[in-house]
Amino acid sequence: MCRHLAYLGPPLTLAALVLDPEHSLYEQSWAPNDMRGGGTVNADGFGLGWYTDDRAARYRRNVPIWTDDNLGDLAAGITSGAVIAAVRNGTDRMPHDEAAVAPFRNGKWLFSHNGRIPGWPGATAKLAEELPVADLLTLGAPVDSALLFALIVHRLNDGQDAAEAVASVVHEVEEAAPGSRLNVLLTDGEQLIATTWTHSLWVRRTSDSTTVGSEPFGAGHWDEVPDRSLLVATATTVSITPMEGPQ
Numbered sequence: 001m002c003r004h005l006a007y008l009g010p011p012l013t014l015a016a017l018v019l020d021p022e023h024s025l026y027e028q029s030w031a032p033n034d035m036r037g038g039g040t041v042n043a044d045g046f047g048l049g050w051y052t053d054d055r056a057a058r059y060r061r062n063v064p065i066w067t068d069d070n071l072g073d074l075a076a077g078i079t080s081g082a083v084i085a086a087v088r089n090g091t092d093r094m095p096h097d098e099a100a101v102a103p104f105r106n107g108k109w110l111f112s113h114n115g116r117i118p119g120w121p122g123a124t125a126k127l128a129e130e131l132p133v134a135d136l137l138t139l140g141a142p143v144d145s146a147l148l149f150a151l152i153v154h155r156l157n158d159g160q161d162a163a164e165a166v167a168s169v170v171h172e173v174e175e176a177a178p179g180s181r182l183n184v185l186l187t188d189g190e191q192l193i194a195t196t197w198t199h200s201l202w203v204r205r206t207s208d209s210t211t212v213g214s215e216p217f218g219a220g221h222w223d224e225v226p227d228r229s230l231l232v233a234t235a236t237t238v239s240i241t242p243m244e245g246p247q
Contacts, residue, residue: 004086004112005086005185005212006212008192013076014085019071025085029043032214042065042088043064044062044090046088048083050082060103062096062097062098065087081235088101091116095142109187110187113145113184162188181198183199196231201225203225204220212233229243
């Protein structure tokens with residue numbers, strides 16, 4: 001499975017979050033501690049997302065993160081108070097181009113998915129029918145993560161609260177494809193919505209920042225988020241609630 005993180009707080013360089021800390025996301029790409037969903041490395045691409053002047057920006061590659069000679073200078077030169085990043089372990093028989101790499105973007109929203117949907121794509125065909133044809137035709141990539149994001153965005157556009165949109169999609173995908181792994185991160189640069197659904201997520205809180213990650217990294221105290229939980233956070237607040245559904 002993939003590894004990902006998100007941060008809200010005082011501006012930091014991307015390098016301070018992704019490259020420099022002990023057991024950073026960079027290190028997790030080849031030495032993860034918890035790959036319970038299968039695989040041993042996350043070498044199928046990486047992506048960084050950040051906000052500047054309320055605009056969501058991205059840098060994505062479909063190569064192992066350690067092979068990008070430009071990343072160090074790029075990450076050291078970009079500062080943001082809202083960041084999302086991921087390293088990918090792609091699912092067999094799914095595309096491996098850059099369009100399949102998180103974070104996915106739609107307007108102000110950035111999204112990452114750590115997991116897989118068994119029986120893809122047939123298992124979720126009925127759910128996909130709720131999307132406008134134009135949305136299906138413009139999916140960034142024919143992968144389960146892109147469909148998850150499209151379903152969430154569709155509900156956001158219908159006026160649903162972000163936490164409600166994420167939770168409802170997770171429940172309905174699990175019902176359609178039992179055994180799905182659905183750890184997701186969604187942010188608009190101000191708030192963060194995250195789920196744990198059969199995979200790990202940890203949270204680190206300070207007086208002015210919130211960081212979540214598939215695995216703890218860097219200094220500070222981390223708390224494990226219980227499985228099947230919904231996390232809703234800002235830089236200074238964190239709420240964790242159980243998600244209904246089979247345990």
